[in-house]
Amino acid sequence: MTRATAVGARSNPVEHLAVFGGRPAFAEPRPIGQLFTPDVERFLALARPAVEQGRLSNGALVLRLEQQLAEFHGVRHCVAVANAAFGLTMLLQRFGRGRPGEVILPAFSYRGLPHFARIAGQSPRFCDVEERTHGLDPRAVERALGPQTSAILAVCNYNSPGDIDGLCAVARAAHVPILFDSVYAVGASYRGRRLGAFGAAEVYSLHATKLLNGFEGGYVTTDDGNLAAVLRWQRDESADAPPADAVLGTNARLGELHAAMALLSLESFDAIVSGNRRRFAAYAAMCARLPGLRLVPVEAGSNCSMAVVDVSSPWPLTRDEMVTVLRAEGAAIAAYYSPPLHRSVHCPPGYDVQVLPVAERLAARFLQLPVGELVSLDDIARLGDVLDLVARRGDAVAARLRRP
Amino acid sequence: MNEPMAWPQVEEAVRGIFARRYFANNGPLVRQLDAGLAAALGVGHAVCVTNGTAALTLLAMAVARSGEVVVPPDAPRSTIDALRWAGLVPTSAVSASAVAVVDVLGEGKVAASEPSLPLLVDARAVSPRRVAGLGAAFSLESMNAGEGGFITTDDAALAGRLRTMRNFHPSETFADVDVRTNAKMSEMQAALGLIALENLRAAR
Numbered sequence: 166m167t168r169a170t171a172v173g174a175r176s177n178p179v180e181h182l183a184v185f186g187g188r189p190a191f192a193e194p195r196p197i198g199q200l201f202t203p204d205v206e207r208f209l210a211l212a213r214p215a216v217e218q219g220r221l222s223n224g225a226l227v228l229r230l231e232q233q234l235a236e237f238h239g240v241r242h243c244v245a246v247a248n249a250a251f252g253l254t255m256l257l258q259r260f261g262r263g264r265p266g267e268v269i270l271p272a273f274s275y276r277g278l279p280h281f282a283r284i285a286g287q288s289p290r291f292c293d294v295e296e297r298t299h300g301l302d303p304r305a306v307e308r309a310l311g312p313q314t315s316a317i318l319a320v321c322n323y324n325s326p327g328d329i330d331g332l333c334a335v336a337r338a339a340h341v342p343i344l345f346d347s348v349y350a351v352g353a354s355y356r357g358r359r360l361g362a363f364g365a366a367e368v369y370s371l372h373a374t375k376l377l378n379g380f381e382g383g384y385v386t387t388d389d390g391n392l393a394a395v396l397r398w399q400r401d402e403s404a405d406a407p408p409a410d411a412v413l414g415t416n417a418r419l420g421e422l423h424a425a426m427a428l429l430s431l432e433s434f435d436a437i438v439s440g441n442r443r444r445f446a447a448y449a450a451m452c453a454r455l456p457g458l459r460l461v462p463v464e465a466g467s468n469c470s471m472a473v474v475d476v477s478s479p480w481p482l483t484r485d486e487m488v489t490v491l492r493a494e495g496a497a498i499a500a501y502y503s504p505p506l507h508r509s510v511h512c513p514p515g516y517d518v519q520v521l522p523v524a525e526r527l528a529a530r531f532l533q534l535p536v537g538e539l540v541s542l543d544d545i546a547r548l549g550d551v552l553d554l555v556a557r558r559g560d561a562v563a564a565r566l567r568r569p
Numbered sequence: 570m571n572e573p574m575a576w577p578q579v580e581e582a583v584r585g586i587f588a589r590r591y592f593a594n595n596g597p598l599v600r601q602l603d604a605g606l607a608a609a610l611g612v613g614h615a616v617c618v619t620n621g622t623a624a625l626t627l628l629a630m631a632v633a634r635s636g637e638v639v640v641p642p643d644a645p646r647s648t649i650d651a652l653r654w655a656g657l658v659p660t661s662a663v664s665a666s667a668v669a670v671v672d673v674l675g676e677g678k679v680a681a682s683e684p685s686l687p688l689l690v691d692a693r694a695v696s697p698r699r700v701a702g703l704g705a706a707f708s709l710e711s712m713n714a715g716e717g718g719f720i721t722t723d724d725a726a727l728a729g730r731l732r733t734m735r736n737f738h739p740s741e742t743f744a745d746v747d748v749r750t751n752a753k754m755s756e757m758q759a760a761l762g763l764i765a766l767e768n769l770r771a772a773r
Contacts, residue, residue, distance in 0.1 A: 380593055
């Protein structure tokens, strides 16, 4: 049954929207994460020796994963960690060299970033981003740099790695280390080279909602052998003397069963990305017929792990109204990176908030659509039916939503 | 080394996780382990995190974000560093700027006593038990369950801060906190923890 026939059966078609009491398009929520699930028998076969030998940590599976990820990214060193937050925090602590300082980071990004800077003993300094890549704007970084800067934390997004050359040039000129949070960009390339070895280090995630599912986990890639040694010392809570001044150790080890899961995900990398691209193409076709909804384009080589739409005129609803309407339909969607970090609860108290126009504009308009293994092409068609109805009856939907 | 876990229990738990496709983010097994540990140890709250050292850092961070913390004179580096990550300055003498006292269990290491300060316990090296103090950090490794840890406390407000601080999820926000991080325990870790807890109960 198509939605069009269902709509025709009622006197007021907008009542078919779940937000007004109609039946939701999806009985089970459709998520915004990858949730790749490998074959359970293969996982059990990999996990069993680790369990039976009582070797749940510090074992062969983590070593194999590190080796395969280093090959995948074309880097000399990969250090697996308990999650990406540990990787970022350990690097920022290392670059802080035991002194308080500032970490330059994008205002339009993941809410964890300012917290990681602070736990590393540093203060976040929010910078504006580029309209097209959503990554740090090198000119904004240049203006924010100073003697207080301890590191630049740039983000490679799912749609684009950003201006890596421009950012690295600014960092080099200022003698400040730059690292990349490449969590959403796994597999993407910049100027013909797969991400992994840019800047001092790159950090990736193995969280279930990310492209490579290791239950939870992360890893750092780098060509710098000394930095890799520092990271391993930080991660392994070693009794040996620290390899550098003022570095702090912790336990950031990735468990063996998590590594087993990640190994199976990595093996399926191509299939996962192909599935994402099919869904992305379906969303692109859907948006092409809906004036005011623009699917944010991705650069060639993107893993298409997200689908984000830019909601603007003549679309009849605001971005936030879209969140309300589509959540009611069972789409577990979210506003994308909104509010921007400098205007959010994640901004430290007392921070001198400046206007960052691009970040503020993007944060007001972007909507993240359902993606991942639990979203079928049929699901996208159903979502398209809902949006067709909104487009056709826009004035009525908007009026009813805004009724006091 | 302790006895490894029985494979059939692990296999059953894995099949459950794969069937639910709920792998992380404070899933049903983490909630079950939080509740099971609290009940088994007779404490008000248990908050599971990715490992015991993260538990100690998070506990310290939830109590204070600056100031000195009194530790035993021969405290191990991993204790010292875990407290430094929280933004605290470990010292072996009680001073006016001290905000807490930390005892380290299992190695006979006791900090200078100061009853006016909150007592935190680094209990990573001992098997889970009820201990005196505001809060204690434990490791699942002491239960032979691989990476994993948890904090125990009878203080509901502290538990709410810890549950907020261990992740960034808006629906897992129970308190106003200064900093948050990702210290989440996965469903796979929680599954191993639940099996270890069951074995512990059976052994008693």
